[in-house]
Amino acid sequence: MNTFRLRLYITGRTPQSQRAIDNLRNICESELSGGFEVEVIDVLEHPSLAENEKILATPTLVKRLPEPVRKIIGDLSDREKVLLGLDLEAVSRSAHP
Amino acid sequence: MKEKVQELAKLPTGIIGFDQIANGGIPMGRSTLLSGTAGSGKTVMALQFLLSGVRDYGENGVFVTFEEAPSDLMQNVRSFGWDLEGLVAAKKIAVVDATPDPGEETVMTGPYDLSALLARIENGIRSVGAKRVILDAIGALFPQLSDSNIVRRELHRIAAGLRALGVTTLVTMERTTEEGAVGRWGVEEFVADNVILLRNRLEQEKRRRTVEILKFRGATHHKGEYPFTIDSEDGVTIIPLSAIELKQRSSEIRISSGVSELDRMCSGGMYRDSIILVSGATGTGKTLMVAQYIKAAILAGERALLFGAEESREQLTRNAASWGVDFEKAERDGLLRIVCRYPEVMGLEDHLLQMKRDIMAFKPKRVAIDSMSAFERVSTPKSFREFVIALTSTIKHLEITGLFTNTTSMLAGGESITETHISTITDTIILLRYVELHGEMRRGLTVLKMRGTSHDKGIREYLIDNQGLHVHQPFRGVHGILTGSPTYVFDDERVRLTELFRREAQVSGGDPAAT
Numbered sequence: 365m366n367t368f369r370l371r372l373y374i375t376g377r378t379p380q381s382q383r384a385i386d387n388l389r390n391i392c393e394s395e396l397s398g399g400f401e402v403e404v405i406d407v408l409e410h411p412s413l414a415e416n417e418k419i420l421a422t423p424t425l426v427k428r429l430p431e432p433v434r435k436i437i438g439d440l441s442d443r444e445k446v447l448l449g450l451d452l453e454a455v456s457r458s459a460h461p
Numbered sequence: 462m463k464e465k466v467q468e469l470a471k472l473p474t475g476i477i478g479f480d481q482i483a484n485g486g487i488p489m490g491r492s493t494l495l496s497g498t499a500g501s502g503k504t505v506m507a508l509q510f511l512l513s514g515v516r517d518y519g520e521n522g523v524f525v526t527f528e529e530a531p532s533d534l535m536q537n538v539r540s541f542g543w544d545l546e547g548l549v550a551a552k553k554i555a556v557v558d559a560t561p562d563p564g565e566e567t568v569m570t571g572p573y574d575l576s577a578l579l580a581r582i583e584n585g586i587r588s589v590g591a592k593r594v595i596l597d598a599i600g601a602l603f604p605q606l607s608d609s610n611i612v613r614r615e616l617h618r619i620a621a622g623l624r625a626l627g628v629t630t631l632v633t634m635e636r637t638t639e640e641g642a643v644g645r646w647g648v649e650e651f652v653a654d655n656v657i658l659l660r661n662r663l664e665q666e667k668r669r670r671t672v673e674i675l676k677f678r679g680a681t682h683h684k685g686e687y688p689f690t691i692d693s694e695d696g697v698t699i700i701p702l703s704a705i706e707l708k709q710r711s712s713e714i715r716i717s718s719g720v721s722e723l724d725r726m727c728s729g730g731m732y733r734d735s736i737i738l739v740s741g742a743t744g745t746g747k748t749l750m751v752a753q754y755i756k757a758a759i760l761a762g763e764r765a766l767l768f769g770a771e772e773s774r775e776q777l778t779r780n781a782a783s784w785g786v787d788f789e790k791a792e793r794d795g796l797l798r799i800v801c802r803y804p805e806v807m808g809l810e811d812h813l814l815q816m817k818r819d820i821m822a823f824k825p826k827r828v829a830i831d832s833m834s835a836f837e838r839v840s841t842p843k844s845f846r847e848f849v850i851a852l853t854s855t856i857k858h859l860e861i862t863g864l865f866t867n868t869t870s871m872l873a874g875g876e877s878i879t880e881t882h883i884s885t886i887t888d889t890i891i892l893l894r895y896v897e898l899h900g901e902m903r904r905g906l907t908v909l910k911m912r913g914t915s916h917d918k919g920i921r922e923y924l925i926d927n928q929g930l931h932v933h934q935p936f937r938g939v940h941g942i943l944t945g946s947p948t949y950v951f952d953d954e955r956v957r958l959t960e961l962f963r964r965e966a967q968v969s970g971g972d973p974a975a976t
Contacts, residue, residue: 375576387571407577411584414577420559421606422577425570435608438571449568 368392368400368450369429373414375407375422380439382442384423387440425449469680472593472629474511476506478589478699482683483674488655492620492630493677497659502631502670502691504529505538506659507595509696510631512543514602515553520592523585523628525557528598541696555585561605569607575615579622586626594623654678659692660686664841667808668954690810690849698814702847712873716761716827716862720752722932723891726908726917731889734860735912736853738833738883740867741893745904746925747866750891751789751829752781753863759791763826768816770835776872777801777831784929798823804839809848812836815856826861833865834884849883888912896922905936 372388374381385404392400407414407422417426423438427450436449471485480486487493487510497503507579510711511522524545526534535545548554559578585591599616603609623630635644639660656675661668689699714728718737724730731737739750746865751767758765769777778788791797800819802812820828837845849865856863865887886891890909895902907920919935940948 373573373577375580378572380572382923384571407580411581415557415581415584417579418558418560418562420602421573421575423573424577435565435567436570437567438569438573441571442569445568445570448910449570 366370367398367429368396368427370400371403371405371417371428373405373407373417373419373422373426375426377406377444381406381423383441384425384439387443387446388425389414391440391450395450396445427451469677471680473518474510475517476509476688478689478701479672479699482672482687482699483677484681484683487631488677488680489629489655490544490624490627491655491678492623492632493655493657494632494634495657495659496636498636498639498661501659501661502689502697503635503659504534504597505541505691506672506697507597507631507633508534508538508543508545511554511593512545512548512906514593514933515548521553521555522554522587522593522595523557523582523589523591525559525582525585525594525596526598527559527596528601530560531556531558540687540693542693543696546945552589555589555591557581557585559602559900562819562922568607573606573611575619576611578615579619582619583626583748585947586628591889592628593626593806596630596632598633599743599811600635630694649919655680664844667840669808669841669844675709688810688844690808690812690814691929692811694818695814698810700810700813700847700851712860717757718750719755719757720750720930720932722921723906723908725888725920726919726932727911728914728916731862733858733862735862735888736856737862737864737889737891738867738887739864739891739893741896742869745893745895746923746930747868747893748777748780748831749784749925749930750893751864751866752784752786755781755788755791755797756786758785758825758827759794759796761826762796764795764823765791765797765827766820766823766825767799768819768828768830769799770804770830771832772801774799774801783927785927793905798825804836809836809840809844812947813848813851816852820855820859827864828856828861829864829866831866832868834867834869846883849886854881854884884910893923894920896920896936896939898936906932923935 366430370388370392372384374384387403404417405413407419419439423437423439425440427434427436430451434449436446440446466482469491471483471487471488472489473480473486474483489549489726495503495507502840508524513523514520514522522591529537538545547557555580569675573726582594586594604610606612620630639662655677658675659671660671660673662671663669670689670691672689673684673686674684683701687699687701690698693696712733716732716733717724718727739747741747755765755767767777772780788797788799792799798819802815802817804812833849836848840848853863865883867883889911892907892909894905894907896905904923904925905920908918910917921932921935923932
């Protein structure tokens with residue numbers, strides 16, 4: 365099972381936040397066929413969560429599972445880098461040897 | 462209608478000495494950059510600003526750390542007796558941890574900003590009702606996020622956000638050299654209004670820490686560098702030299718120097734709030750003068766504090782005993798404290814701080830330093846002069862008497878750097894000199910200067926025996942003792958020469974230029 369647990373931190377409902385949400389939805393639907401769980405957290409509403417996870421920049425996507433934990437910073441418009449951050453190349457290689 | 466405020470309001474930092482040179486503190490409601498090389502004391506000073514806010518002004522604070530993990534930092538400042546953890550637990554200080562996780566990988570995938578950081582800082586400010594914020598080591602943010610332009614832009618926004626919240630912020634930043642650019646990464650662009658520089662230079666193999674307020678926009682401050690120390694008792698202590706007020710209250714009360722004949726030479730003794738410099742070559746009896754000066758205090762039932770810089774407590778005590786002064790008993794009676802510290806053990810700023818503390822704690826009526834010139838060995842002329850000025854002002858401020866000794870290098874005559882450096886600061890200067898006379902070494906004493914009173918200007922011979930120092934008659938028929946090359950004029954000859962010149966003057970018809 366390759367269940368992804370992701371958390372997207374945004375600060376306020378800005379166009380940049382919306383762009384990140386849209387990009388993430390797109391990637392999840394097309395790439396994460398193994399199942400995924402996404403939480404979107406607004407730092408303005410939950411600053412202590414951001415404190416715990418030491419979030420400085422937003423948008424930041426945190427890949428909590430599978431390990432290693434990784435922070436993917438930016439509005440996720442660079443799709444290739446996002447996939448790299450999610451270790452999806454490795455996943456696809458192991459799926460199709 | 463509100464009246465226009467000429468100068469920006471200041472917020473006292475509570476850092477000892479800083480508020481004096483800053484004319485009250487750092488600009489209130491603004492950001493001030495504190496820049497310095499590694500190990501220059503930035504974090505300690507910034508934390509002191511925060512802790513003093515809680516302790517002395519009832520103002521809570523937020524501490525944002527970019528480089529050192531909060532747990533490490535709390536551990537490090539425990540040596541200062543600062544209980545940061547306790548203050549965090551008591552909701553007096555909030556911590557925002559902006560340090561990078563070691564080994565954590567980040568990937569950049571598009572535009573971003575630091576709104577989350579600002580939101581976290583704002584949350585911290587709200588949670589404790591903070592008035593003071595420190596951003597420690599913001600330089601560490603740049604390698605964390607690859608685009609330094611974005612970081613600069615965002616720091617600018619954070620500074621503006623903090624300003625809107627009305628908090629006063631101290632931002633620390635590392636610089637690579639003691640001169641040149643204020644900080645790396647072009648940070649001066651976003652907190653350019655107020656800049657403080659800390660320096661930690663190596664001068665003659667000694668570390669010398671200084672603080673300089675480079676600029677405060679719209680507010681006044683003292684200019685130039687001021688030395689400071691960092692120690693476990695008070696943290697950062699700045700020595701505000703030019704801001705020291707030399708209040709000359711000029712007491713009329715006289716006290717005994719311990720040598721009765723010397724008191725008579727000075728028209729009845731030393732002034733209570735004066736600084737006396739006793740200068741002479743080795744073996745002329747300076748330490749003996751100190752012993753007698755202390756004895757006079759003991760006899761008057763007053764406390765005396767002796768700083769020994771060259772001899773140990775045992776040596777000082779034994780020497781004093783040989784002149785009939787019982788230091789040990791005086792110490793037991795609480796009338797004397799002997800503090801021996803070799804000048805080499807620490808920097809002059811630290812010596813100054815320790816001596817001030819000793820004086821404040823013991824509350825003596827007399828202070829003696831034997832010898833002052835020993836401190837000159839370990840410092841640059843500039844910091845030595847600052848040391849003497851600061852110490853002198855402390856003693857004068859308390860309206861007590863200070864006696865410093867100075868060892869001159871030449872056996873007879875001459876003057877040392879110490880003399881030239883501190884003679885203007887002292888009120889009374891007593892010179893002890895060897896005099897070579899008729900093939901033997903004798904000793905001569907003179908009161909070179911005494912502020913505010915007439916004094917005997919003769920050069921008097923003195924003898925030392927097991928009862929101490931005794932001043933006798935002036936040397937007769939000798940010139941040039943103080944220059945170290947005495948010439949003898951015998952009485953008969955002097956009379957003959959005087960007569961000769963008088964006769965000549967009469968013969969030439971009383972030429973006014975010749976008289």
